[in-house]
Amino acid sequence: MAENAAMMHEFLIKAAGLGAIRGERVLFSDLSLEVKAGEALVLRGANGAGKSTLLRMLGGLSRPDAGAVERPVRHHWIGHRNGLKPHETPRAHLTHWGRVWGSNANAREIAGQMGIERPFDVAGRLLSAGQKRRTAIARLLLADRPLWLLDEPFSALDTQGKALVTALIDKHRASGGAVIAALHGEAPFEATGEVQL
Amino acid sequence: MRSPSPLRAAFRQALGEAWAGGAGVLLPIGFFAGAAMLVPFTVGSEASQLSSIGTGILWVALALASLVSMERVFQADLEDGVLELWAQEETPLFLVAAAKIIAHWLVSGLPLVLLTPPIGIALQVDPGALVPAMLAYGLGGLAFFLWGGVAGALAASVARGGLLISLLALPLFVPTAIFGALATIEGPGGPSLLFLSATTLFALSIAPFAASAALRLAVD
Numbered sequence: 112m113a114e115n116a117a118m119m120h121e122f123l124i125k126a127a128g129l130g131a132i133r134g135e136r137v138l139f140s141d142l143s144l145e146v147k148a149g150e151a152l153v154l155r156g157a158n159g160a161g162k163s164t165l166l167r168m169l170g171g172l173s174r175p176d177a178g179a180v181e182r183p184v185r186h187h188w189i190g191h192r193n194g195l196k197p198h199e200t201p202r203a204h205l206t207h208w209g210r211v212w213g214s215n216a217n218a219r220e221i222a223g224q225m226g227i228e229r230p231f232d233v234a235g236r237l238l239s240a241g242q243k244r245r246t247a248i249a250r251l252l253l254a255d256r257p258l259w260l261l262d263e264p265f266s267a268l269d270t271q272g273k274a275l276v277t278a279l280i281d282k283h284r285a286s287g288g289a290v291i292a293a294l295h296g297e298a299p300f301e302a303t304g305e306v307q308l
Numbered sequence: 309m310r311s312p313s314p315l316r317a318a319f320r321q322a323l324g325e326a327w328a329g330g331a332g333v334l335l336p337i338g339f340f341a342g343a344a345m346l347v348p349f350t351v352g353s354e355a356s357q358l359s360s361i362g363t364g365i366l367w368v369a370l371a372l373a374s375l376v377s378m379e380r381v382f383q384a385d386l387e388d389g390v391l392e393l394w395a396q397e398e399t400p401l402f403l404v405a406a407a408k409i410i411a412h413w414l415v416s417g418l419p420l421v422l423l424t425p426p427i428g429i430a431l432q433v434d435p436g437a438l439v440p441a442m443l444a445y446g447l448g449g450l451a452f453f454l455w456g457g458v459a460g461a462l463a464a465s466v467a468r469g470g471l472l473i474s475l476l477a478l479p480l481f482v483p484t485a486i487f488g489a490l491a492t493i494e495g496p497g498g499p500s501l502l503f504l505s506a507t508t509l510f511a512l513s514i515a516p517f518a519a520s521a522a523l524r525l526a527v528d
Binding site for chain 1: 313314316317318320321324325328384387388389390392393395396397398399527528
């Protein structure tokens, strides 16, 4: 299992001396972090402080303007955009990414777990913001990947949805996974570290 | 090399997306037929005159029609956040880009090739030459779509980048247009068809890498 493989690594992600420049402004500099199995790191900061930028660097989407990221394990990405196409139903979305990741998971079961069984065959453009978010988060359950990078995972979710995602994060950490999440407000899970930007 | 299943999934998703709007198939066809059908009205319906320029008109119409729906191919992925998911996968992004362009060509490009004989007849082109010419139009169309894909990737982060795509892609069409036009005049035995194939192979070997480099920049 991937989770056991995660246990064998000393860390799941490590960044040293990271720096980001936007235009003429330094967003952050000399930022270092390390996340081990079971940990949860919360990224905090005002709008525009660079939370998403940092997360994109950690995921390998943006090249750091300084420093380097080391990521020995595979990761899941829940960005600020959901990755759901307007014509795509939750069924098509989960089946598609299941194929990409060679997953044997049952898309309908996962949809049931995320409470999107009812709109399972409804096109993305007709879903509510919360249902779209739940569909994106359901990707986390398709394949076992030790590291989760989450950008505002609770946005658009109702109370029940928040509780669901919190439970997922707790379970993931208990089985040796780790989470890095950019958040506004209180973290509903117990964070082991915090980066203030 | 990992199993090709991620690529098959990318290809399948791209096919689904091209079909989903409906416009992916019908818009280029309508544009192609409309552009070609304007010619008899502008240069006159004299049979000898039309037949001498007919195959060339088809090339121009094919080149323009191949760009009609290119704007959304990569831009939609960027806006939906699908591109940032692909960019973090182990599957090389150039293969995903190639799968998307080829899927787009199958849905929007191949129907144009099948349409060249009826439009050719309307343009007084020798009917005997039309069916062999479809091979040349097919090869040339694929090259047009590949270069159009590079331009589409470059313009992905530009709002209303349609015009930019044309400006970027049309100069790249020149070698294909030259050898394509010669090949349709010479017929299937001539050397120009080989040169046309060479331009398509060149596009096939360069365009996926160029498109993926552009997409990496767009997603950053």
